[in-house]
């Protein structure tokens with residue numbers, strides 16, 4: 001069975017748990033995602049541990065956001081770990097995004113537009129007037145002009161972003177929750193089936209899989225539901 005286009009967020013408290021989750025889900029998904037919690041605790045060792053022998057694609061979600069020179073150094077430093085995808089914040093601006101792209105030519109740079117945990121009310125308090133989709137669209141266009149070939153947005157904005165940037169850009173959506181699941185700290189959410197049907201290329205799903213009693217079985221069930229949504 002072809003693995004589904006899901007990146008399982010391995011937001012685990014320790015390396016052993018992350019490696020166990022990775023081994024359970026990798027038969028069913030294309031990608032595992034390492035975020036700040038694990039990387040700040042274990043550094044580069046975490047990549048080899050979760051990659052294991054499976055060769056699963058590793059997505060390093062560090063959301064780099066600093067001046068261009070610093071981001072270039074950080075992107076170059078982590079690119080030797082050969083992550084398939086590395087995130088930067090789009091709000092870091094064009095020169096920062098370009099610096100990451102040039103420093104890590106073998107890694108796909110994904111620009112995070114507007115965090116999926118932010119609601120419209122949060123955005124207004126931050127000073128971003130108007131609907132989330134306006135800010136996401138603007139940041140998406142700026143990121144692609146600066147060399148990013150992947151974008152992180154919520155499932156709510158996939159259709160708009162696709163029409164803004166065209167077909168060649170990888171759209172990655174966190175904020176994915178199976179029907180009836182608790183959205184927890186995510187504000188802009190949709191089901192995996194809806195996100196895929198709207199045109200997302202890679203769905204980030206963490207706790208609905210990793211906090212379930214059987215992460216392998218849950219990943220398999222979501223993967224097979226996606227195959228029914230868009231048969232190959």
Ligand SMILES: O=c1ccn([C@@H]2O[C@H](COP(=O)(O)O)[C@@H](O)[C@H]2O)c(=O)[nH]1
Nearest residue numbers: 009035114115116174175204205206207
């Ligand atoms: O806008 C963003 C960008 C990144 N994330 C990350 O995705 C996962 C989501 O995990 P869940 O448990 O499915 O909520 C997590 O690692 C975030 O750091 C995001 O949620 N939103």
